[in-house]
Each structure stands twice: as C-alpha cells, then as structure tokens.
Amino acid sequence: FLLAAPGCECSILEQMLSRHPELVSPQELNLLQYHDMAERTRAAGSKTCFGLHNALEELAQCTHAEAARDINDMQQMSTKEVFKIIQDWSGSRTIIDKTPAYALNMSVLRRAEQLFANPSYIYVHRHPYSSIAAMEHLVMEQEWPPELDRALISSIAQTAEDVRRDREPQDVLHNVTWDFTQDTWANSNSNVISFLQEVTSSRKRVSVSYEDLLLEPEKCIRLICEKLSLPQRPAMQDPSQTVGSFLLDKAEIGGSAPCSSGANEAMLWRTVAVPRDLSSFPAEIAKRLGYPVPMWKSPSATDGVSLRRLNSVTSLPRWDLGPLFIVPDLVGNTNVNLEKWATRLQLPCFLFDSAHVYQQSTRRVEMHAAYLLQIVMEASPNGPVLFGGVGLGCRVALEMALQFQRHRPHDVYAIVLVDGCVSGPVDLPIELEQYALFCAISATPLAPDIEHFKCMMRTCACPEEQLEVVSQLKPSGWELSRWDTHVHTALGHILGNIKLMESYRPAGQLKQVLALSLCTLDDTNHLSSMCKANSAFIESLQFESIHRNSSAVNGEDSVLADIIALINHYLRLN
Numbered sequence: 415f416l417l418a419a420p421g422c423e424c425s426i427l428e429q430m431l432s433r434h435p436e437l438v439s440p441q442e443l444n445l446l447q448y449h450d451m452a453e454r455t456r457a458a459g460s461k462t463c464f465g466l467h468n469a470l471e472e473l474a475q476c477t478h479a480e481a482a483r484d485i486n487d488m489q490q491m492s493t494k495e496v497f498k499i500i501q502d503w504s505g506s507r508t509i510i511d512k513t514p515a516y517a518l519n520m521s522v523l524r525r526a527e528q529l530f531a532n533p534s535y536i537y538v539h540r541h542p543y544s545s546i547a548a549m550e551h552l553v554m555e556q557e558w559p560p561e562l563d564r565a566l567i568s569s570i571a572q573t574a575e576d577v578r579r580d581r582e583p584q585d586v587l588h589n590v591t592w593d594f595t596q597d598t599w600a601n602s603n604s605n606v607i608s609f610l611q612e613v614t615s616s617r618k619r620v621s622v623s624y625e626d627l628l629l630e631p632e633k634c635i636r637l638i639c640e641k642l643s644l645p646q647r648p649a650m651q652d653p654s655q656t657v658g659s660f661l662l663d664k665a666e667i668g669g670s671a672p673c674s675s676g677a678n679e680a681m682l683w684r685t686v687a688v689p690r691d692l693s694s695f696p697a698e699i700a701k702r703l704g705y706p707v708p709m710w711k712s713p714s715a716t717d718g719v720s721l722r723r724l725n726s727v728t729s730l731p732r733w734d735l736g737p738l739f740i741v742p743d744l745v746g747n748t749n750v751n752l753e754k755w756a757t758r759l760q761l762p763c764f765l766f767d768s769a770h771v772y773q774q775s776t777r778r779v780e781m782h783a784a785y786l787l788q789i790v791m792e793a794s795p796n797g798p799v800l801f802g803g804v805g806l807g808c809r810v811a812l813e814m815a816l817q818f819q820r821h822r823p824h825d826v827y828a829i830v831l832v833d834g835c836v837s838g839p840v841d842l843p844i845e846l847e848q849y850a851l852f853c854a855i856s857a858t859p860l861a862p863d864i865e866h867f868k869c870m871m872r873t874c875a876c877p878e879e880q881l882e883v884v885s886q887l888k889p890s891g892w893e894l895s896r897w898d899t900h901v902h903t904a905l906g907h908i909l910g911n912i913k914l915m916e917s918y919r920p921a922g923q924l925k926q927v928l929a930l931s932l933c934t935l936d937d938t939n940h941l942s943s944m945c946k947a948n949s950a951f952i953e954s955l956q957f958e959s960i961h962r963n964s965s966a967v968n969g970e971d972s973v974l975a976d977i978i979a980l981i982n983h984y985l986r987l988n
Contacts, residue, residue, distance in 0.1 A: 415446075415526055416512035416536045417609075419602030421548030421595075424538040426653050427627055428512045430635065433649040439510040440469030440500070445493040446529070447515060447522040452489050465513070466496075473503035494529050508642075510536075517602035523609040534642055535617065537606050540624035541705045542599050542696055543683035549595040592689050600696035603703065618642050623703070628653055628676035681733035684797060688713060688728040709793040710737035710762045721789055724756035724763040731987055736798035736825070737762040739790050741814070743805030744768060744853045744908055751974075752804075758978045760987060761800065764793070766807075777911075779918040783813035790814065791821070801829040806911075808832070809918050816922045828926040830981060846912060847877070851884060854904035860887045928984045930977060 416431075418424040425441070432439035442465035448454040470481040488496055500509060516522050526533050540548075610619055620641035622634045632651045639646045653676060683705075691712050692700065700707055711728050721739075730736065738761045740752065756763035766786060777785075790799060799818065803811030808831040819826045852867050862870065874880045881901070888897040981987075 421545040535619040541683040543686040625680040740802035741807035
C-alpha cells in the first residue's frame with residue numbers, strides 16, 4: 415500500500431515504481447474503505463471507478479467497455495474478492511494500491527491488516543503548504559474523496575467558483591479553504607503515522623518525503639527497493655518523466671509557473687501564500703515530519719525586539735528567491751519610506767531596529783553582522799536569503815552576506831544597497847560630529863528632519879552652542895540632567911560606531927549586488943567614487959542612481975516606482 419494524504423502528489427512515486435517488472439501499480443483502486451462493491455457504488459458512483467477500471471483494462475487486456483461490464487458484474491462481490499481477482503490477474507507481480515482516501519480514516523488503514531497476510535507499506539509525505547495548495551485545487555474541481563462531507567466540499571467549491579467568477583483576490587480563496595485543508599493534511603498524516611506504529615515490526619515499511627523523491631530520486635528508490643526486497647532498476651530512478659501531472663501543470667495555485675525541475679516542485683511550498691499560521695496540531699505534525707515552517711512564512715511572526723515585518727507577503731514569486739532582511743542606517747532611513755517601499759515588493763521584507771543593531775559602539779562591523787546573521791538564520795533556516803542595507807547599514811548587510819556565504823554558499827541570492835559605500839570614508843550629509851548629534855536626538859518627539867537640523871547647526875559658532883540648541887529639543891517631563899546624559903551617551907556611542915564602520919574592509923567578494931543611490935540633482939558628484947568603492951568588493955555590481963526632485967509632483971511615488979522597477983529587473987521578476 416502506498417499511503418499518503420490527499421494533495422501529496424504521490425502519483426509520481428507510483429509511476430516510478432510501475433516501471434519495475436515485478437510490480438503492477440493501478441491508480442486509486444478505492445477498495446479498502448468498502449466492504450463490498452455495492453457499498454462502493456452507492457457511496458461514490460463512478461467517481462471512484464477509474465483506477466479499478468484502468469487496472470482491469472491493463473491486467474485483463476480488455477477494452478474499456480469490457481472492463482465496465484466486468485465491474486458491473488462484480489457488484490455482488492466483497493472488495494476482498496475483487497482484490498483477489500486483481501492479484502490473480504497480476505500473476506507473480508506485487509500490486510501497489512495508491513489511494514489517498516485510505517489515510518482519511520484509521521479504521522480503513524486497519525482493514526489492510528485484516529484482509530492481507532503480509533502487506534507492505536510505503537508512506538509518502540509532503541510539506542503542508544504544498545499539500546494545502548494541491549488540496550485547494552482538488553476542492554475547486556470537486557475532485558475530492560466521497561468519504562468527506564459532501565455538503566461541506568460543495569459549499570467550499572461554490573465559494574471558490576464565486577471567487578473566480580468575481581475576480582476576487584486569490585487570498586480570499588485561501589481564507590475559505592485554509593482551516594479545512596490544513597486539518598485534512600494533519601489528520602491524514604497523523605493517521606498514517608499512528609497506524610504504522612501499530613503494525614508489527616516484521617512488516618516491510620518505508621517512509622520517504624515527496625521533496626526527497628524529487629531532489630534525490632536514486633537514494634529514495636534504493637531505500638524503497640531495499641526495504642521491499644526488490645532488485646533495483648535504473649528506469650525507476652528518473653522522476654522527470656512523470657512530472658507534469660494535473661496538479662503540477664496548474665502550479666499557479668501556489669504562485670509559481672509550471673516547470674519540470676525537481677527542485678522547483680520540491681520547493682513549491684516557498685511560493686505558496688499563507689493567509690494565517692498553521693494551527694497547533696498541523697504545526698506539531700509538520701515538526702514531527704521534519705518540515706520547516708520558517709518565521710518569514712508566518713503572517714504574524716516577528717522577532718519582537720530586533721526584527722519587524724514590513725509587509726504581509728508570505729510567498730515568493732520563485733522558490734530560488736528568499737525573504738529580504740534590511741539593515742537600517744544609524745538614524746533609520748532618511749531618503750525613502752521603507753514601509754511604503756516594502757508594500758510594493760513581491761518578497762517578504764523585514765527590518766532590523768536601528769537601536770538594537772547599533773547597541774554597542776565597541777562592536778566591529780563583523781561582530782554586528784554575526785549577531786544579526788544569527789537572527790536571520792533562525793528566521794530562514796534553509797533556502798536562499800536576500801540582504802539589504804541603507805546608509806551605514808550597507809556595510810553590515812554586506813558583511814552579513816559574506817558570512818552567510820561561508821555557511822550556505824548556494825543560498826545567497828543577492829543584496830541591495832541603498833545610499834551607502836561598503837568600505838572607506840563614511841559619506842555623511844553633514845559633518846561627523848553634527849551627524850552623530852542628529853542621530854542622538856532623532857528618536858525624540860521634537861526631533862527635526864535632517865534639512866531642518868542643518869539649518870539649526872549653521873547658526874551655531876561652536877560645539878557648546880550646538881549642545882545648547884539641542885537642549886531645546888528636550889522631551890517634556892525630562893530633567894535637563896537626564897537629557898544631557900542621554901545626548902552625551904548617545905553621542906559617544908554613535909561616534910564609536912561610525913569610526914568602526916570607517917575601519918571596515920570586506921574580507922571576500924559577492925557575486926551579485928544592486929547598489930542604488932537616491933540622490934538629488936546636485937548630489938551626483940560623489941556617485942563615481944561611491945561606485946568605485948563598492949565595486950572593489952563586488953564581482954558583479956549593478957549601480958543605479960535615482961534622481962529625486964523635491965519640487966516635482968508625486969516625487970516620492972516616482973522614486974518608489976523607480977526603485978521597485980530596478981529591483982524587479984535585478985531579480986528577474988519582470
């Protein structure tokens with residue numbers, strides 16, 4: 415018996431096994447859950463007949479009409495007798511019965527032990543998000559096992575049809591089907607796990623994942639053949655001949671284009687939009703089966719202290735992309751609204767808190783990066799990751815990518831740098847000490863923007879006068895001594911960070927980097943030196959400057975559109 419939950423796409427393994435001369439693999443016999451053929455016909459009619467029908471055509475070498483007549487003649491038989499007929503027609507070959515409906519009911523699984531002397535079991539499981547996307551397709555097409563509540567399925571299918579007809583957003587359908595499909599996935603897999611624990615240890619049984627089957631087919635087939643005491647056949651080891659079934663041809667349900675690559679199908683879960691977190695029981699089963707449910711796939715998850723979500727995106731346009739983690743400037747980002755930027759990107763975006771990033775002025779860039787990288791690797795324990803940096807955060811982002819490249823060399827897709835050099839002197843909008851002072855007061859309620867702050871500093875003849883002006887920005891309720899302590903502490907902390915940033919020299923190279931400069935029309939004189947400083951540490955640098963004209967109508971929206979267009983082009987999303 416080939417046991418799997420609905421939506422597992424175990425037909426691929428079934429077809430691979432069918433190439434073995436000692437096996438016969440009819441599709442979905444749907445016999446085990448019924449005591450006799452009359453009960454089977456009453457319960458599901460012709461919807462469950464195609465597997466048995468095809469088996470009779472192949473084994474008896476008969477026509478379609480003759481197979482239909484044979485099934486009609488079997489109506490007075492028990493399903494055990496029908497199994498016996500199929501076994502007799504199969505000769506010495508072993509039958510593989512792949513019927514996902516069996517996993518829906520524990521008592522049905524136990525009937526296998528009651529009807530057969532020494533049955534063998536192959537258990538195939540798949541990532542919950544991929545399975546849920548597949549089950550949504552089954553619901554929409556009403557291709558669902560009749561054992562489930564027909565009224566419920568019909569109601570969901572009608573809602574799905576309304577979504578399609580009215581051109582509602584796809585996430586409406588996700589919300590409609592989510593609870594039903596995740597519970598079905600969890601209950602089915604839990605039934606199979608519990609059942610296999612019940613059966614005697616002398617039974618031949620083996621478990622494989624759908625993902626491993628596509629990524630390492632030779633290893634999986636070798637394991638199955640060893641467990642079932644079958645000689646291995648090379649023809650069994652190529653799943654590419656079977657990829658392209660009805661589900662995989664409609665992979666747009668999960669958000670990605672159809673493809674024949676095993677990696678693309680194995681990582682389909684990364685492209686599935688998640689309307690809300692898995693509930694506790696499905697999450698427990700996913701963990702038990704070893705499936706990653708990373709933080710970036712959770713609509714509500716956030717680190718809470720150092721990392722926050724900038725958009726609600728939980729899917730990727732391609733599996734080989736990853737979530738974007740952005741390191742801010744010391745004072746946050748002054749040139750672009752990152753929240754507004756993130757809502758236009760097709761990637762999950764997260765921003766580190768600037769105060770948390772630069773909490774210790776004694777930390778070198780490499781130490782800053784190592785600390786933040788640990789958070790990233792916990793949020794995305796496998797698969798590609800994208801890094802972003804703004805201003806001084808560009809240096810930390812680059813170092814994070816270099817360190818990440820040493821841990822997971824195939825998972826660094828790209829990094830995006832905005833308004834920052836990765837090495838050498840720090841390019842600041844005002845003098846270093848004034849910029850540090852601006853950073854020190856930037857989080858207070860009365861803090862001015864950078865241009866207003868420049869004007870305030872021009873009126874000051876010495877540092878003492880600058881501090882006097884800053885004292886006027888003291889929050890209400892603060893004593894002057896507390897404010898002075900805060901400013902001087904922050905000032906020393908920020909100056910220390912900046913000086914350490916200036917001493918940073920990247921130890922290595924990255925292959926793909928997009929550097930953006932959001933400059934005003936009179937800032938272009940530093941662009942060539944900025945590009946040169948970055949390209950020394952980057953193998954393939956794409957450098958773009960985006961001119962901002964503050965007097966232009968909708969200037970910010972225009973800059974935002976340019977940023978998104980460049981990033982999409984860079985990531986090949988156009």
